Amino acid sequence: MRGFAHLDMKTFVTGATGFIGASIVRELLKDGREVRVLVREGSDTSNLTGQDVEFWRGDLRDHSSLQQGLKGCRSLYHAAADYRLWTRHPEEMYRTNVDGTVAILEAALQNGLEKVVYTSSVGTLGNPGDGRPGSEDTPVTLADMVGPYKKSKFLAEREAEKFIPRGLPLVIVNPSTPVGPRDIRPTPTGKIIVDFLKRKMPAYLDTGLNIIDVEECARGHLLAESRGRVGQKYILGNSNLTLRDIFAMLQEISGLSAPKVRLPYTPILMAAYLNEALSRITGREPLIPLAGVQMAAKYMYFDSSKAARELGLQHTPVKEALARAVAWFQQNRYI
Numbered sequence: 001m002r003g004f005a006h007l008d009m010k011t012f013v014t015g016a017t018g019f020i021g022a023s024i025v026r027e028l029l030k031d032g033r034e035v036r037v038l039v040r041e042g043s044d045t046s047n048l049t050g051q052d053v054e055f056w057r058g059d060l061r062d063h064s065s066l067q068q069g070l071k072g073c074r075s076l077y078h079a080a081a082d083y084r085l086w087t088r089h090p091e092e093m094y095r096t097n098v099d100g101t102v103a104i105l106e107a108a109l110q111n112g113l114e115k116v117v118y119t120s121s122v123g124t125l126g127n128p129g130d131g132r133p134g135s136e137d138t139p140v141t142l143a144d145m146v147g148p149y150k151k152s153k154f155l156a157e158r159e160a161e162k163f164i165p166r167g168l169p170l171v172i173v174n175p176s177t178p179v180g181p182r183d184i185r186p187t188p189t190g191k192i193i194v195d196f197l198k199r200k201m202p203a204y205l206d207t208g209l210n211i212i213d214v215e216e217c218a219r220g221h222l223l224a225e226s227r228g229r230v231g232q233k234y235i236l237g238n239s240n241l242t243l244r245d246i247f248a249m250l251q252e253i254s255g256l257s258a259p260k261v262r263l264p265y266t267p268i269l270m271a272a273y274l275n276e277a278l279s280r281i282t283g284r285e286p287l288i289p290l291a292g293v294q295m296a297a298k299y300m301y302f303d304s305s306k307a308a309r310e311l312g313l314q315h316t317p318v319k320e321a322l323a324r325a326v327a328w329f330q331q332n333r334y335i
């Protein structure tokens with residue numbers, strides 16, 4: 001990894017102000033890399049405060065800014081994405097996640113970059129949903145995607161794959177559900193932690209997630225650059241846990257009681273449909289996002305052994321990542 005540090009050429013990162021992207025930047029800086037980050041006008045850059053990076057003002061919709069920004073760069077981490085469980089205007093999400101991916105990868109190809117790491121999602125992968133873990137090779141189609149975020153990321157991944165036969169040295173990583181510090185928005189998973197700490201979680205659904213420390217997820221990106229095979233996908237995940245398991249860990253960490261009531265799925269689904277219909281009228285985010293409830297119908301379990309085997313990705317206990325997330329949310333007054 002540190003073999004890259006002697007190079008004068010920079011590493012370009014999109015999505016650097018976000019949860020995963022900011023951790024990628026920190027990992028690159030630890031390795032002595034010079035980093036240039038794409039930042040839109042008006043973006044919240046608090047996640048990069050104190051970091052020695054070059055800001056490049058531009059936008060994924062502005063092809064010329066991407067072309068110029070990648071000049072003098074050796075590699076690209078494309079981690080930018082519009083990640084929301086609900087949006088009144090899905091076409092905006094497709095423009096960022098699909099069109100923006102095509103634009104940045106086209107610019108990378110034309111600039112002759114030596115390695116590109118594209119951050120996709122486990123949401124684009126096949127998943128049995130019954131507790132058996134999905135892998136990079138589990139069959140999947142667009143019809144399996146729930147909501148505009150997953151659909152747009154699935155289509156973006158298909159577009160990214162088209163660049164490989166054109167000569168782009170691309171590796172795709174599929175993070176599972178990262179947790180940890182600096183989840184400023186917060187992400188949907190971060191919001192679950194915050195709501196738990198605020199005692200707004202009186203009950204839970206019978207579902208499951210694959211959890212990974214956000215810093216380990218970022219390190220997996222760097223390993224994908226240095227060790228990943230061009231054209232391959234790697235799941236960046238760690239432990240498969242039920243939501244009840246996660247709440248039990250949060251109870252041990254915080255001392256707050258975990259919810260004991262398991263909600264029936266169908267009434268919650270019907271409430272989500274009603275919330276969604278109301279949100280289309282009001283424009284306000286639904287209290288119960290339909291896409292989130294539909295995703296919860298499956299155990300989102302995944303097998304990350306390929307990343308461990310080929311990239312050497314190592315893990316720490318998920319409970320430690322949850323504890324760091326709790327501490328960060330408390331210190332930054334989210335509670």
